[in-house]
Amino acid sequence: MFPALALVLLTAAPAGASREGGVVRLAQRNGGVIGVVTTSTDLKALVAAVGGERVAVESLAPALHDPHAVEVTPGQLARLKSAALLVRIGLDHEPWLARVRATVKDPRFVPGGPGDLDASREIELLQSATPRVRSEREVHVHGFGNPHYWLDPANARPMTQTILDALARLSPGDREAFARNRARFLERLDAGIARWTEVMAPYRGARVVVFHDGWPYFAHRFGLAVVATVEPAPGIPPSPSSLAALITRMKEAGVRLVVVEPSSSLSIANQVAARSGARLVTLIPSVGGDPEAGDYPALFEVNVRRIVDALRGAP
Ligand SMILES: [Zn+2]
Numbered sequence: 001m002f003p004a005l006a007l008v009l010l011t012a013a014p015a016g017a018s019r020e021g022g023v024v025r026l027a028q029r030n031g032g033v034i035g036v037v038t039t040s041t042d043l044k045a046l047v048a049a050v051g052g053e054r055v056a057v058e059s060l061a062p063a064l065h066d067p068h069a070v071e072v073t074p075g076q077l078a079r080l081k082s083a084a085l086l087v088r089i090g091l092d093h094e095p096w097l098a099r100v101r102a103t104v105k106d107p108r109f110v111p112g113g114p115g116d117l118d119a120s121r122e123i124e125l126l127q128s129a130t131p132r133v134r135s136e137r138e139v140h141v142h143g144f145g146n147p148h149y150w151l152d153p154a155n156a157r158p159m160t161q162t163i164l165d166a167l168a169r170l171s172p173g174d175r176e177a178f179a180r181n182r183a184r185f186l187e188r189l190d191a192g193i194a195r196w197t198e199v200m201a202p203y204r205g206a207r208v209v210v211f212h213d214g215w216p217y218f219a220h221r222f223g224l225a226v227v228a229t230v231e232p233a234p235g236i237p238p239s240p241s242s243l244a245a246l247i248t249r250m251k252e253a254g255v256r257l258v259v260v261e262p263s264s265s266l267s268i269a270n271q272v273a274a275r276s277g278a279r280l281v282t283l284i285p286s287v288g289g290d291p292e293a294g295d296y297p298a299l300f301e302v303n304v305r306r307i308v309d310a311l312r313g314a315p
Contacts, residue, residue, distance in 0.1 A: 025078055034170055035083035039094045041287040042150045043087045043159075045296040049185040050163050053104070054174050060100065063288035064263050067140035068235070070096040072103075080104055083115070084170050087163065090120035092149035095140050108170070119165045122158035123149045126216045142213060142234050151285070152217035153193050153300050157186060192297045196304040197220065203311045206256040209250055209278065212262040214285055227253045230264075231274055238268065250276040258309055261285050281310040 029082065036057040040045045044059040058079060061070045077100070079087065086109045089096055101109055108115030128145030140147075151153050160182050168175035204223035211230045219226045228249055232242045249255075250272075258278050261267045273280045283303045284290045293299040 009270065034085065034167060035079065036085045036087060036167075037080045037083045038086075039088040039097060040150075041289075042296065043089065045287045046150075046156060046160055047087055047163055047167075049296065050178050050182045051167055052161050052177065054171065054177065060096075060098075063284075063286040063293075064261075066263065067093065068095055069092075072096070072100050077104055080109070081106060085117055085166055087114055087117045087119055087166070089147055089150070089241070090118035091125075091141070091144040091147040093142055109150050113239065117162065119159050119162055120149060121162050123155055126220065127213075140235060146213065146216050148214040148285070149217050151215060152197070152221045153189055153215065153297070154221060156189055156296060160185065160191060176273070177256075189297055192300060193221075196300055198307055200224075203308065206257070206311055207253050207255045208259055209246070209255050209272070209276075210259040211269060212261060214261070215259055215283070218283075222304070222307075224307070226252070227255050229234045230268065231257070237265065243268075243271070246272065247275045250278060259283050262289060279310055279313070281306050283307070 026259050033054055033056045034051065036047050036051065036055050038047055038057060038059045041059045041063045042063055044057050046065070047055060047057045059074070060076055060080070079237060081098070081104055088097060106115070106208050107113055110116065125145030126149075127142060150159065164175075164178045164182050170201045200222040205225055206223075207225045207227045208219070209228050209230060210219075210226055213226075213229045213231065213234055215224075218224070228246055230238055230243075230246060230270060232238055238246065255276065255278050256273055258269060258276070258280050260266075260280055260282050262282060262284070264282075269280055272278070283306060284293045284299060287293055287296055287299050289299075
């Protein structure tokens with residue numbers, strides 16, 4: 001909701017003000033806020049961390065969702081139309097966004113448009129050389145590199161820089177405030193990264209299997225070895241034969257943990273655990289996906305604790 005911005009528009013927009021720049025300049029002059037819409041709760045958390053009180057931000061997708069079944073409400077579409085910025089993960093992470101763009105029909109939000117911000121811009125992607133599994137557009141198959149890059153907390157540094165630059169372009173007078181907010185946020189996050197790295201250190205090299213291939217950045221940061229995925233390709237459930245091959249591989253490799261998410265198929269996950277002897281651990285893929293993961297640092301606090309608890313207890 002952007003009540004302050006709406007009020008500013010109603011009361012102060014002069015006839016003929018350009019829609020793109022005018023909204024934000026007016027909002028700024030009148031002490032309003034910058035309307036930002038994100039495609040994920042993680043991006044929402046990072047925008048809020050940098051923008052502070054100067055932004056009103058909401059996520060189009062809930063914390064836990066199937067990337068092919070995100071329903072955007074008319075109210076959210078209206079708020080996107082009045083927003084100054086759309087921040088997204090990019091790559092093929094948001095197949096549902098094409099439909100939103102077609103409905104909104106706003107040239108500012110086309111890829112590369114003045115109101116479009118691809119947060120992956122400065123990220124060093126993993127798996128970017130993986131041959132494409134399928135070549136259809138608008139499908140979440142990790143076809144351009146793995147898109148789950150927000151799960152390395154160190155990637156918040158380039159992501160918040162990209163966000164800061166975009167917000168400061170919209171509201172140049174706030175650049176210093178945004179920079180202060182970001183510095184404060186990164187200070188807290190860096191302290192967290194140091195702590196999480198330390199508690200994960202004894203488990204460096206621990207072999208895990210993941211249900212969906214959403215954890216390579218997290219694993220890379222904290223020294224876990226992802227041996228295999230339960231889904232043979234992103235979004236594809238395993239066949240009985242691929243499941244059998246997975247179990248054999250897990251036993252050979254001595255895999256101790258299977259990382260599942262709240263949205264993973266529990267019947268398949270339980271089968272994998274029962275047949276392999278490995279333990280299931282549920283990690284939270286996004287801010288708000290669990291009551292304990294209320295903000296970006298808390299997301300890692302929860303996930304690191306769960307991994308450590310599971311590995312401590314694992315045979
Ligand atoms: Zn994915």
